[in-house]
Amino acid sequence: MSAKSIEHLDGIGPLAERYQVFLLDQFGVLHDGQAPYPGAVEALSALKRAGKTVVLISNSGKRARPNEDRLLKLGFAAGSWDHFVSSGEVAWRRFHEMATNGALRPGTKCLLISRDGDRTAIEGLPFVLAETGQDAELVLISASEGDRQDLDHYRRLLAPAAARQVPCFCTNPDRIMLTAVGPRFGAGEIADLYESLGGSVTRIGKPYPAIFDAALALAGEPERGDVVCIGDSVEHDISGGNGAGIATALVLSGILAGISDLAAIFDEQQAWPTYITGSFSFR
Known part of the structure; x- marks a missing residue:
């Protein structure tokens, strides 16, 4: 075309x-x-x-x-x-299926990268929230606060998990998001950062x-x-x-x-x- x-x-x-x-x-x-x-x-x-x-x-x-x-x-x-x-929603259903068939261990420590403290992405799933990348067993990037934080904030948070090759899932592959203060980096950019730090990312979405x-x-x-x-x-x-x-x-x-x-x-x-x-x- x-x-x-x-x-x-x-x-x-x-x-x-x-x-x-x-x-x-x-x-x-x-x-x-x-x-x-x-x-x-x-x-x-x-x-x-x-x-x-x-x-x-x-x-x-x-x-x-x-x-x-x-x-x-x-x-x-x-x-x-x-x-x-x-x-x-697609990711939640995938995690739920993994939990049902035993591929996801109950109590898995999940480092959730979200917005405004939103936890709906993991409600009903057998995750325990990890506070830092130091003890995370899985990283889930569901949203960005790129209008409030810089990438260095996420670099400090994610580097310990990436160094340990903790599996990461990104459920919002958009690199740019629209905010009240103009376009800012989205969750997809944070996923790219995780890869640059040595981790691997499974992206779910368009x-x-x-x-x-x-x-x-x-x-x-x-x-x-x-x-x-x-x-x-x-x-x-x-x-x-x-x-x-x-x-x-x-x-x-x-x-x-x-x-x-x-x-x-x-x-x-x-x-x-x-x-x-x-x-x-x-x-």
Whole structure:
């Protein structure tokens, strides 16, 4: 694919005429973490009124329910999506299965890297929280406080675990996150740091297949030609959609807002969207 073959749209209206199943990112498409983007609440409801299957697919380290509760608080209508798949939910179910079949020992000491002390990522799992990397037996990176801490903070915390080759899981592979003070480094950047310190990381979320497989399963295993993935990240949404064999639409309201040289990003990531639109609005 090349830049010449990418179709530019004014909104998602034409997509509703062409596709039945919509896999939608949330941060950067529906909202910025603080408020919905103009037209997004109405557009999401319009897709459901049009009879579309809507699956929200997010690189959030939190489980599905806390994410859905936040959308309701932001003003999105209950029932305007069918399913919510977060990388945190996929990871939780994987850990739960490991605990059930004995692959995860009860009382495993987990160093949880989260935000605002949030522990929902491990609730109901047989983990004991580790205070530092010194005694951790597993590291779980579910979120970043990159707007409050610098990378050196995480380097000091993680270096002892990385030196001992403690297995690490990252349930939010996004390297950049939107915050009230602008873009800051995300959990994916912390995972990269862990690898630079000598540790190894298993990443769960977009662009990796497991989260797309989970979303498509919930949508009823539709024909791939009936599905479009809409997101604001070339690295995660567009690359992941390309890998899943589905159409993709890049929204320029999130981390790429104001970026002029999109072609360079497509070439760097070796991922190209089917469509580009300025916003997630029903036009």
